[in-house]
Amino acid sequence: MNTKKKSTKWIVPWILILPVVLIRGFTTLYPIIATLKNSLFDIKVLSGVKKFVGFSNYVNVFKDPKIITSISFTVMFVVISMIFHVVLGVGLALILNMKFKGQRFLRTIVLIPWAMPAVVVGMAAKWGFNNDYGLVNDFIRRFVPAFQYNWLINTGSARAAVIIMDLWKDLPFFAILVLSGLQFISGDIYEAAKVDGANGVQSFFRITLPLITKNVMTLCIPFTLWRLTTFDLVYSMTSGGPGEDTSLIAYRITTEAFTNLNVGYASTLAVLLFIVMAVFSFINMRVMNKMDN
Amino acid sequence: MNDSKKYKIYRGLAAVGRWVLFAFVAFLILFPVYWIFISSITPPGELFKMPIDYLPDYPTLDSYKFLVENVGLVSKIGNTVLIIGVTLLIGTVICVMAAYAFSRFHSKAINLMFGFILATMLIPEVVTARPLYEFMQKVGLYDTYPGLIILYISAVIPFTVLILRNFVGEIPISLEEAAAIDGATFSQRLFRIVLPLMKSAIATVCIINFITCLNNFFTPLYYSNGIQVLSVSIVQLPLRDNMYGVPWDLVSAMGWIILLPIILFVAIFEKQIMDGIMAGGVKA
Numbered sequence: 208m209n210t211k212k213k214s215t216k217w218i219v220p221w222i223l224i225l226p227v228v229l230i231r232g233f234t235t236l237y238p239i240i241a242t243l244k245n246s247l248f249d250i251k252v253l254s255g256v257k258k259f260v261g262f263s264n265y266v267n268v269f270k271d272p273k274i275i276t277s278i279s280f281t282v283m284f285v286v287i288s289m290i291f292h293v294v295l296g297v298g299l300a301l302i303l304n305m306k307f308k309g310q311r312f313l314r315t316i317v318l319i320p321w322a323m324p325a326v327v328v329g330m331a332a333k334w335g336f337n338n339d340y341g342l343v344n345d346f347i348r349r350f351v352p353a354f355q356y357n358w359l360i361n362t363g364s365a366r367a368a369v370i371i372m373d374l375w376k377d378l379p380f381f382a383i384l385v386l387s388g389l390q391f392i393s394g395d396i397y398e399a400a401k402v403d404g405a406n407g408v409q410s411f412f413r414i415t416l417p418l419i420t421k422n423v424m425t426l427c428i429p430f431t432l433w434r435l436t437t438f439d440l441v442y443s444m445t446s447g448g449p450g451e452d453t454s455l456i457a458y459r460i461t462t463e464a465f466t467n468l469n470v471g472y473a474s475t476l477a478v479l480l481f482i483v484m485a486v487f488s489f490i491n492m493r494v495m496n497k498m499d500n
Numbered sequence: 501m502n503d504s505k506k507y508k509i510y511r512g513l514a515a516v517g518r519w520v521l522f523a524f525v526a527f528l529i530l531f532p533v534y535w536i537f538i539s540s541i542t543p544p545g546e547l548f549k550m551p552i553d554y555l556p557d558y559p560t561l562d563s564y565k566f567l568v569e570n571v572g573l574v575s576k577i578g579n580t581v582l583i584i585g586v587t588l589l590i591g592t593v594i595c596v597m598a599a600y601a602f603s604r605f606h607s608k609a610i611n612l613m614f615g616f617i618l619a620t621m622l623i624p625e626v627v628t629a630r631p632l633y634e635f636m637q638k639v640g641l642y643d644t645y646p647g648l649i650i651l652y653i654s655a656v657i658p659f660t661v662l663i664l665r666n667f668v669g670e671i672p673i674s675l676e677e678a679a680a681i682d683g684a685t686f687s688q689r690l691f692r693i694v695l696p697l698m699k700s701a702i703a704t705v706c707i708i709n710f711i712t713c714l715n716n717f718f719t720p721l722y723y724s725n726g727i728q729v730l731s732v733s734i735v736q737l738p739l740r741d742n743m744y745g746v747p748w749d750l751v752s753a754m755g756w757i758i759l760l761p762i763i764l765f766v767a768i769f770e771k772q773i774m775d776g777i778m779a780g781g782v783k784a
Contacts, residue, residue, distance in 0.1 A: 219686065220610050223601035226594040227657055228613055234632060234654040235620040241631030302521050309522045311770075316529050318766045318773055324715040324731050327755045331536055334748045342535050345552045379529070380777070387778040436624040439717045443735050457626045464630040465722060477627040488622060 239481070245474035252468035264475035274476070276451045277459040280366060284455060285434040288373050292381045292430055293423060295374070299382035301415075304389045317379035325376060329443030332372045333359065359445055362452040369453050373440060381430060388422035389415070421498060428491045432484055456480055533759065539752035540564070544740060547748055563753035571737065571750070572728075573757070580729040583645065584713040587652040588706050595657060595705075596698065599664030600690060604673070614665070621658045625718050636723055643724045651719045656709045663779055667701040668694065704776040707769045711762065730758050 249260045268274050303314055320328070335342040336358035347354045358364045392415065400410045438457040441447055447454030447462070454462070460480065464473035535554070539547060540563055542556040567573040602614045632651075633642070641647030676689045684692070717731045728736075737750040766773065 217607070220601035220605035220607070223597040224610070224613055227598040227617065227661060230594075230650060230654045231617055231620050231657055233635075234651060235623045235628055236616075238628035238631040238635065239623055241635075242627055245631065299525065302525060305518055305521075307515070307518050307522070309519070309526075313522055313525060314774065315766060315770045316526060318770065319529060319533060319763060321777075322711045322715075322762045322766055322773075324717060324734075324758060326717050326731055326734055327536075327758055330734055330746070330751045331532060331755060334746045334751065335532065335535075337746070340548055340550060340552070340748075342532065342552065345550065348551065375528070375532075383774065383777055432622070432624075436626060438626060442717075457624065460626045461629060461722075465633075470630055473630060477630075481623065481627050484622060484624070 242474045242477050242481075245471055246478045248471045248474075250470040250474075252470060260471070264472055265479070267472070268475055268479065273451050273454075274459065277454050277456050280453060281435065281456040283366065284370060284373070284437070285431060288370050288434055289427060289431055291370075291374050292378060293427065296378055296381035296385055297416075297419070297423065299378060300385035300389055301411075303382060303386050314383075317383060320376045320378075321380040321383070323376065325437075325439035326443040328372055328376050329440045332368065332444045336368050360449055362449060365445055365449055365453050369441060369445060372444060373434070373437065376440070377430070377433075381426060384426050385419060385423060388419045392418050421495075424498075425495065428488060431487065435480065435484060435487075533763075536752050536755050536759065539748060540756045542749075544749035563749045564757075566740070567750060567753055567757075571733070571754075573754075576728050576730055576733050577757070579727055580714070580731075583648055583652060583729060584710060586645075586649050587656070587713055588709055590649070591653040591656050591660060591709065592702060592706060594653070595660040595664055596695070596702065598661050599668050600694060602661065602665045603668035614661075617658055617661055629718075629722055633722055643726050645727065648720065648724055648727060651723055652713055652716060655716060655719065656712055659712075660705050660709060663705055663776065664698065664701060666779065667698060671697050700772075704772045704779075707765065707772050708776045711765060711773075714758065714762065730754070734758070 246264055247259060247261060248257055249264070250257045299317070303310070303317065334340070336344075338344060338355060338357040341358075343358065344354060344356065356364070358368050396414055397410055400414060405413065436457045437455050438461065441453050441455050441458045442461075445453045447458050451459075456476065457480070460473050460476045463469045463476065467473075535552075538554060538556055541559040541561065542553070543558055543560050543562060546553065546556065546558075564573075598617075601610065636642040636647050636651075641650065671694060675693055679689050679693055715731065720727070720729045720732045724732075734751060734754045737747045737754060739745070739747045740749065
């Protein structure tokens with residue numbers, strides 16, 4: 208009896224993990240293989256075309272001015288947003304770590320932007336940046352009465368507005384995660400530094416910063432990946448406009464796949480995005496491992 | 501004497517600085533939220549008045565009434581609650597099962613499966629969208645409740661399994677061994693011993709997954725058409741007498757309907773949410 212029990216025991220964990228593995232497999236593994244395959248075909252749903260074209264989609268991507276615009280804005284968006292995430296995020300984390308009466312309240316309200324759907328943020332921003340009736344210009348006009356500016360119609364300001372809203376929504380989240388690292392630093396170290404005559408600025412650069420650097424760098428990996436796949440915000444806020452100037456690559460891919468019904472081409476872009484994300488993650492993990500050694 | 505006076509001034513300045521920073525951050529976060537709220541109770545015509553009246557003279561629920569009568573707000577809330585409710589129920593059960601297995605059984609293949617679940621976090625939904633859309637249509641799950649629920653569950657699996665697995669790992673295995681000696685069966689050990697100890701972790705995960713599901717926009721946008729949820733509705737509101745392309749009266753009201761449960765959740769469950777975020781770094 209005992210041997211029989213032993214021979215079937217291996218099946219228990221498999222039964223337990225089966226639903227989870229099946230669902231994730233069907234919703235991620237299967238589609239990504241299909242995307243890989245589709246990227247080698249010219250598929251136009253409307254005209255019913257489906258023919259094998261090898262790697263020509265991949266070649267065409269880099270000749271398409273729309274894609275070049277998308278890629279360049281995506282890079283700009285990721286880099287600028289991440290720089291502000293790190294600088295302002297650490298700043299906000301320090302504010303959240305201050306001991307005073309409002310601390311609990313502040314820690315609660317910074318969760319609101321994180322918990323809000325990006326589409327609500329995007330729709331509000333679309334109206335908020337409106338020239339005539341928006342919140343932003345209303346605020347500016349209280350100081351500069353005749354101020355007129357249509358933020359979302361000009362390329363530079365539309366791009367800036369998208370980045371600002373991205374920061375508004377996600378910076379508090381970044382700060383909370385930095386804060387979790389800050390809380391591990393014992394107060395004794397600062398006391399000791401104070402005794403040795405260090406001022407606040409010195410103890411920030413000599414103690415706090417070195418201790419949280421690795422934590423912050425680790426955080427930058429998922430935050431960069433999330434920026435690379437940002438979709439909801441531009442979908443609701445600018446629809447990629449003016450022109451194609453704010454169409455982040457994730458938005459471009461879904462437009463090609465679901466609006467232009469250019470499925471092969473969309474798959475190619477998706478594969479390229481996935482490769483970039485995978486390479487980025489791999490390099491970062493290697494760097495992190497090196498830092499540990 | 502002079503030194504302590506200086507110290508007092510320094511302390512005073514630091515306190516003022518703290519409150520200035522506090523007020524600045526609180527204003528940046530709360531004011532836009534407040535603006536959405538007052539816009540939703542301002543009579544639609546007055547939204548085209550400048551400067552903005554931040555304390556509307558004649559507050560009205562007209563925009564909400566319009567949403568209920570003409571946009572089907574009640575059925576959208578019903579859809580959202582139903583999908584999220586079933587997702588949390590089934591999702592939690594299967595994730596608890598998996599988390600237990602991943603934490604207690606360590607064969608090579610099981611570990612590999614855990615790695616697979618984590619690795620799929622890296623696959624963005626835009627990459628899988630088109631084939632998944634075609635697959636869902638082929639098997640008749642497109643625009644159905646089961647189809648949407650499966651996709652909602654899929655979205656919360658990696659985070660939930662990760663958090664719960666780490667939690668099970670902290671429950672001493674000796675508790676179960678002791679119960680086994682007393683003759684408890686496997687399912688008794690799982691349901692009578694492990695599960696009660698996981699209550700707080702499960703609560704945390706459910707609170708965060710509720711927010712994640714409410715935020716889910718991509719799934720209902722591309723995998724359903726007739727079944728509408730709140731997050732998608734806000735981008736599909738009809739224009740009333742508005743030449744600006746944004747029906748701000750209705751958008752602000754719909755926005756506030758979504759924001760209200762979120763603000764309540766955040767206010768009530770601040771601690772659990774903080775713990776959950778710090779443990780798993782989940783993105784809503």
